[in-house]
Amino acid sequence: MSTMPAPLLSLVDVTRTFGGVQALSGVSLDVAAGRITGVIGPNGAGKTTLFNVITGAYTPTAGEIYLDGARLTGLKPYQIARAGIARTFQNIRLFSSMSVWEHLLVAQRHDGSVFGRLLPAGLARSKAGREAEKALVFFGLEKVRDRPARELPYGTQRKVEMARALTANPRLLLLDEPIAGMSHEEADELRHLLMRLRADGLTILLIEHDMTFVMNLCDRIHVLDFGRQIAHGTPEAVRTDPAVLDAYLGADT
Amino acid sequence: MISTYHAALLADSGILMLGALSVYIILATGQLSLGNAGFMGIGAYLASYLTVEAGLPLTLALVLSALAAGMVGIVIGFPALRLRGIYLAMATLGFGEMVRSFFLNFEPMGGAGGFSGMVHVSVGYIWLWAGGILVLVTLLERSRLWLEIRATHDDETAASLVGLNTTATKIGAFGFGAAVAAVAGGLFAHHHVYIEPANFGFDRSIELVLAVILGGSTVAPGALVGAVLLVLLPETLRFLADWRLAAFGTLLVLVLLVRRQGILDRGLFRALTFRRQAS
Structure with a gap:
């Protein structure tokens, strides 16, 4: 350096x-x-x-x-x-009602217009859907995509939290x-x-x-x-x- | 042709469901409002004034009432930001009582004597609104905007730290909920063709909350289940005569003990609509 x-x-x-x-x-x-x-x-x-x-x-x-x-x-x-600036927490803070997939959509600013946000979340064709898919693969979360995030093992929850932070770009x-x-x-x-x-x-x-x-x-x-x-x-x-x-x-x- | 009796039950269910939806929308952001009968009252009085005194068609009157009540809802949403849980519940209860006593003293609209002169609407018209708004909210629940609402409900701090404007979400929910309540109120007025301030008191607010809690507080169609149950149960329990209310109370306690989220929840709703189940 x-x-x-x-x-x-x-x-x-x-x-x-x-x-x-x-x-x-x-x-x-x-x-x-x-x-x-x-x-x-x-x-x-x-x-x-x-x-x-x-x-x-x-x-x-x-x-x-x-x-x-x-x-x-x-x-x-x-x-x-x-x-x-995105962050994760010392004591994991996930959204209790959401699946892993929903965590990857909620923080995104793609298609951020009012109209874009009114469309069904996470359509495969949408920019948001593709970004979420990318994060899913990067963190190896494909298998738990639709599971409630709060029910996952501790280490996996940390990954979900990090993935959520990263989808905010x-x-x-x-x-x-x-x-x-x-x-x-x-x-x-x-x-x-x-x-x-x-x-x-x-x-x-x-x-x-x-x-x-x-x-x-x-x-x-x-x-x-x-x-x-x-x-x-x-x-x-x-x-x-x-x-x-x-x-x-x-x-x- | 359905009998007048059944038509009345159907109309009551539709109106109650809209009122319950108005509570549900606000509750979805984690705010409990015990004052939605107030928004309903504003809608009822304003819509009645617009059709009877100003001669507007009912549909236009309902839209205008919804917009006006929505604005009142936004105004109420601001102080509500500072309150949580039971304190918010008490403050909204105060708002509801404020609206009721306003109309009690507001002589131009009849004061304590009530207001009449509205033209009766058909059950079909009521359900056009009720069904339309239910479908709208159910569709909205699949959007990213609704994910933002759920995030605000689940963990407001975490939601704001991932970039969600939770303040706008909570105020917006109050505005939207108030608008839906106003439609319910306007339809109530044109179904009963007579309104008085007592129609929009504390017990009405409680009834709306009860329908949501009983029917299911995590999905919009829960309001439909709750409203139909609240209207039909007292009728089907008639054979119990004086014990009817006690039986009803027991049933409510049982539902809450067994299913805190209400009868309809996300899992059941998904199963009923054949949507892809979580793998």
Whole structure:
């Protein structure tokens, strides 16, 4: 990595407080386009808060967020999603009444006119139907197409959630602990899917506790502790950073 | 020719089904309205005024009433955004009572004495509207717009984070539901040819919700099942005389215990219509 690509997402001095607690304090970070960036940190470091602030679930108390130069701060969650940011959740959030197939249709913005949305969903000929079919194949969900998503095994539910996020055609995908609860094989399969997505030009920002997974996959890593960024850089640089070791090993001072 | 008795039952079912559909449309977004009799009342009074005083044809009067009530529904939809569950139910109940007491004091339309002079409509005309709107909503349920409605119902936060404007969805549902309720009200007025504020009270709102809960709250035709049951059951239970209402209540409790989603649900509806079953 000799040259850094332009950042797709920029956080400038973002702070979020809850009551007197600073969940995020003065976090600045750039997420490079077309790369996989990891966010790590001990429990309560502010990782999920970071995601919630980026996606508009919380508005920052101070600071600014830009997506490809456009200011996102203060936009509503659905506007931020339409601007090109999709996410998955730490505790999977699927739609309880919907089949896998319906999950792949609901988030699409193709045929987005009022007329297009009034047509029966997921016709094979429609753009939306073809996109959903593509996602189905990419994640290997063909066999469970018409099953209620909530009844599927945990690892498969994670895939459905990710597929739903991708059908919204995002430029940036946020993954909150994507391999939590997954078997070794499932995690490995997911790692390959994410590398394929990166090869296709998607930018990914992910939170993960599994260090092997993060170190093997991410191009850059940001480390949070108590709402502050204590280190960032390549996996090699972060692994040996004294501040990071300190935070993780909990050196009592 | 069907007898007057049966025609009346058929007409009542059609009108009740439309009222139930109006509740269903709003409930589909996860909002429970206990004030739809209010929208029905607006439709009934406005349509009656338009045919009797302004001399408009009934169909045009119904369309105009639906549009007007739809706008009121949208206005009600905004404050409703801030409320959930039981609080929303109470607020809509308040709205319904507000409408009822407005007409109670609104002398130009008869006040407590009621309003009459409408020309009686045939059962066929009522079912033209009822059937048409039922087919419309049933078709709409297969659209992506309806998937957005279901997403809003299932998990509003997740829905907004995949880019769905849940605010517009919820307000739109209130507007659409109110418009359908107004058609039901207009037809009610021209079927009974006499209306009074008490026709559109709290008990009417409850009846509409009951039809949806009993018939099935996850598919539009559930409103049809519920409405027909609510109209026919009291008739078929007549042999129980004074115990009729108690029997009816027992039946309702049993249905809710066994099938919380109501008699007709998505699986049953798919099976009945021979649509491709989930594999």
